[in-house]
Every structure is written in structure tokens, then in C-alpha cells.
Amino acid sequence: MSTWTWPAYVGVVGGVLLFGLLLVPIVLFQVRRYGALNGRRLAASAAVSVYGVALVAYTLLPLPTGDVAAWCADHGYTSAQLDPFQFVRDIRDATAGEPLTVALRSPAVLQVVLNVVLFVPWGAIVRRFLGWGLVPTVLSAFGASLLIETTQYTGIFGLIPCSYRLGDVDDLLTNTLGGLIGALAAPLLLRWLPRPRDLAPHRGEPRPVTAWRRWFGMALDAAAFAAVGVVLDVAYRLALDAAGRPLPTGQDAADWVLGAVVPFAVVFVWPALVGGRASWGQRAAWLAPAWSGRPRPVLRAAVPGGLWGACVIVASLPAAWDVPDVAAAARAAAVLTAAVAVASVPLTRDRRGLSGVVSGAVVRDVRTDDAAVGQSDRPSPSRTP
Template identity: 60%
Template sequence: MSRWTWPAYVGVIGGVVVFVMFLLPVVVWQYRRYGRLSGLRLLGSAAVAVYGVALVAYTLLPLPSGDLAQWCTQHGFSGPQLNPFQFVEDIRRDTAGLSAAATLRSPAVLQTVFNVVLFVPWGVLVRRFFGWRLPLTVASAFAASLLIETTQGTGIFGLIPCSYRLADVDDLLTNTLGGLVGALIAPVVLRWMPRSTDLAAQRGVPRRVTVWRRWLGMLLDAALVSAVGFVLVLSYRVVLVAVGREVPLGQGPVEVLLGTVVPVVLVLFVPPFLGSGASWGQRAMWLEPRWAPDTAEGPIGPDGLGRGTTARRAVRGLSTGGLWGLCLILADLPAGLLPDVAAPLGGLVAFVAVVSVLFTRDRRGLSGVVSGARVVDARS
């Protein structure tokens, strides 16, 4: 695999991995920003991830390995190339006496053309996908190229004891030119891409409650429990290291409290008592439970529904999500009968909650059936 192609493979594989890692936050962002999911904008996000990883691979990888001092002695650069348009002289010298076809295939020409082409996607994506104006797009290409050249020239800001790649002012010029070309052709190349501002203008339009929206809300709640627990436990262990105490290898009472109990309380037990009673995941998806007038309190909306009493909201929120969270807590208790029962019971509760959305009216799910609630679009 040549030095021209392996970074492309790294970009595709690494970009897909990065996109999958950030898919859920991107989905939440789209729902909150646009009021719905845009498949074409998701495709654009994937393109940004692939291009970003490929750009890093082409400009900063591979890194030196082994004895860095010896590597720098043999391969390091003494300093940056600061003579503008030096590439013109390099092309003239390297292609002297060559035919036109051979000139186009010469490394000096290919390197210059590649430096331009490398930043064309930058201009396209920043101008059309992110919606920046032409001057800002070109300025961002210049800034990104300057950061790359500085990183190369300083050995990743001192992590490597030499300039492991040549920091070249001509790369800065040709990269910026590529960004300009991409910005100019962006309106044509990405005409099919919906503009963020156009989608955001429809943000307040109520939309049908679908199975996928309900499932995404559930997935967000589960992911939020895990994320909050991870951050709290990690923070606790960082504090232990900072004060010079030994980090426990197993899961002790503090880890159970921070990693399971607190996240379950914050994510699953608290929301039913706040506002509409919707979970955090449902709020992200513009969903909320509502009740018929005879079981509601407060004002009745145009749809003839209102917010339920505190008791009904508590029953709805705790009947599935709360029960699942309780099973999570019991499953983390010290060894005994309860963890052996709680873990499979929690899995069963989660399965029933997910499947029940398919077979209940208005996609209300088991919690809606138990509490008498309907799940509607919060903007209706």
C-alpha cells in the first residue's frame, strides 16, 4: 500500500468509527436544532468525520517510533521552508527535459496538486455543510493549514524532539488555494445538501410520534445513565490519584453509588416530577406525555389533553424506566440472591418496554397504558 493510498483507508475506517461514536449526539443535535432528523445532513456528518480523519492521516501520520533521538538524527528536518513559491523552482528543476506527460507524473507536480486537492473538501464542507461565508471559509482553511504546518514543524509541540515533517510555507499557500476552490464550487457540488438554516426554520412544526422517536428517547435515557455513571466514577478516581490514594481495582460501595445509584436517580427517578414528566430522552425528541381532561391538571391544550397529576406522572415514569433503573441498582449490590434476579429482570423490563411501543395505540408504550397517558409531540 503506497504512501498516497493508506491514509485514505485510515480515513474511511477511522472516520466511520468516529461517526458511529458521535452518532447519538449528532441525532440529538439534529432533533433539537431542526425539530427532526435529516438523513442527508447525517450523510454530511459522516463525510466530515471521514475527511477529518483522512486529513490527519495525510498530514501528521505516521509518527516516528523507536529511538526518537536517533530517528531525528537520520530523518528530522533542521527547520521550516519559508521561501514562498519554492515549489515553482522545484517543479522546474525536477521536470527539466521531461515530456508533458512525464512532467504531469513527476513527484514535484503531483505533490503540489495534491496539496491543493487535499483542502478542496474543506472548502466544500465548511461553505455548504456548515454554512460559513466565502471569506470565513477561506480563512478557516488557512488557519487549519497553519495549525498543521506548526504541528509538523514543532514535532507536535515538543512531543517529538525534532521537526518530523517539513513545515513548508508553500503547503500553506496551496492548501489555502484548495480551500478557496472548494468554497467556490460548494454551492454546485453540494446543492443537494439541505441548509441548516432552512431546516432550523421548520423547528417548531409538530411531527408524528413514530416508533423510532420513542426508541431513540429510550436509547438516550439508557446512554445517559451510562455516561453520567462513567463520568462520576472517572472523576472520583482522578481525585484519588490527585490526593495520592490507591485506586480500587474492583467496584466498591462508592463506585456503586456514583456509577449506578446517582445516575439512575438523576436520569430516571427525577424527570417524572419535573414539568411534563417526560424523561430526558423524550424531551430531546420533542416528546411528552399528556392525559385526558378527567385525569389531568392545569390548562387543557388545543388537542384536548393536559399534563397529568403528580401521581400519574410518577406512575408513568417509574413503571418501566424507574423499574429498570431499580433493577440496575439491585444488580450492582454485593453478591447474593438479589443481583442474580435483578439483572435478568431488568433485561426483561427493558425488552417489554421497547416492544410495547410497537403494539400500543399512539406509541404510548407500557408506561402509557399503565398510567393512562398518551405520548404526543411537545410542540403540538
């Protein structure tokens, strides 16, 4: 694999992994900002992830390995290339006397072409995907290139004791040119991609309550449950370390309370008592429960979400309490409860799910005019972002 192609492989593999890690935040951002998920912008987000990793791979990798001081002595640069258009002279010297077809394939020419092409996607992405104007897009390409060249020249701001790649003013010029070309071509190349300003005005329009939206809300609740537990548990251990106290070798009672009990209260108990009585995941998906008779928000929160959370609490009991059979049964019950909750959504009227069947609630889009729906999440028509 050549030095020209391996960063592309790194970009594809790393970009796919990065997109997978950011998928939930990306979807959440789209749903909240635009009112619904847009498949074309989601696909564009995946492409942006791949491009971002590839850009880093082409400009900052590989890093020196082994004895870095010895590597710097043999391969490091002592200064930057600050002579504008030096690449013109380099090409002329490298291709002197060569036929045009041969000269166009020389490394000196290909290096300049790559520097331009590398930033064409930058210009297209910033202009169309982010919705910036032409001048801000070109300035962003200049700023990104300047950051890259500075990072190279300073050895990642001192982490490497030398300039491990040549900081070159010509790279800054050719990268910016690539950004300009991409920005100019963006309206044509990315006509298929809706711009933020095309989607944002429709944010307040009600959408059908689909099984996918219901499942998305469930997934966000489960993710919030896990995230709150991880954050609190890490904070607890950092506090112990800061206080000079020994860290527990396994899960102790405090880990269990912070990692399971508190998240249960935050994710499943609290939302049922405030606002429109929707879970945090439902609020993010513009959903809320509504009742034609007496509201039963606690019952709705308890089945199946609260039941699943309670099973997780029991399943995560500290090993020191020596209840492996109870924990194993709770894990099985948690899996079964989750499966029933997911399967019940498309099998029930109006996608109300098991919680709606038990509590007599239906699930509505909060942007409808139905007065029975909680109004706390309704977007103001005069404040479209």
C-alpha cells in the same frame, strides 16, 4: 500499500469509528437544532468524519517510532521552507526535458496537486455543511493549514524533539487554494445537502410521534444513565487519588452508589417530578406525556424505565456482597424489561408504549398547541436559532 493510499484507508476505517462514537451526539444536535433528524445531513456527517481522519493521516502521520532522538538526527528537519512558490522551481527542475505526460505524473507535480485537492472538501464542507460565507470559509482553510504546518514544524508542539515533517509555506498556499476552489464549487457539488439556515426556521414545527422518536428518547435515557454513572465514578476515583488514598481494587459501595443509585435518581426519578414530567431523553426528542385525567407521572416513570433502572442497580451490586444469583436474575430482568419497553412502542396506540398504557398517558410533540402538554420545552417562535 503506498504512501499515497494508506492514509485514505486510515481515513475510512478511523472515520467510520469516529462517526460511530459521535452518532448519538450528532443525532441529538440535529434533533434539537433543526427540530428533526435529517438523513442527508447525517450522511454528510459520516463523510465529514472520514475526511477529518484522512486529513490528519495525510498531514500528520506517520509519527516517528523507536529511538525518536536517533530518528530526528537522521530524518528531522532543522528549518521550515519559507520561500513562496518554491514548488514551481522544484517542478521545473524535476521535470526538465520530460514529455508532458511524464511530467504530470512526477512526484513533484502530484505533491502540489494533492495539497490542493486535500483542501477542496474543506472548502465545500465549511461553505455548505456549516453554512459559512465565502471569505470566512477561505480564512478557515488558511487557519487549518497554518495549524497543520505549525504542528509539523514544532514536532507537535514539542512532543517530538524535531520537525518530523517539513513545514512549508507552499503547502499553506496550495491548501488555501484548495479551500477556495471547494468553497466556490460547494453550491454546485453539494446542492443535495440542506444548509443549516434552510432547516433551522422549521425547528418549531410539530412532527408526528413515531416509534423511532420514542426509541431515540429511550436510548438517550439509557445513555444518560450510563454517562452519569461513569462521570461520577471517575470523579470519585480522581478525588481518592488526589487525597492520597488507595484506590479500590474492585467495585466498592461508593462505586455502586455513584455508578448506579445516583444515576437512577437523576435519570428516572427527578424528571418525573419537574417540568412537563418527560424524561430527559423525551425532552431532547421534543416529546412529553399528556393526560386527559389525573396525571400519574411517577407511575409512568416507574414502568418500564424505573423498573429497568432498579434491575440495573441490583445487577451491579458489589461482588463483595456475595449475591451472584440475585445479580444474575436482575440482569436477566433488565434485558427482558428493555425488550418489552422497546417492543411495546409500535404495538400500542399512538406509540404510547407500556408506560402510557400503565399510566393512562399519551405522548405528544411539545410543539403542538395542545395545552395538556408541558410547555417547558416549547421553542419560542421569536428565537429560532
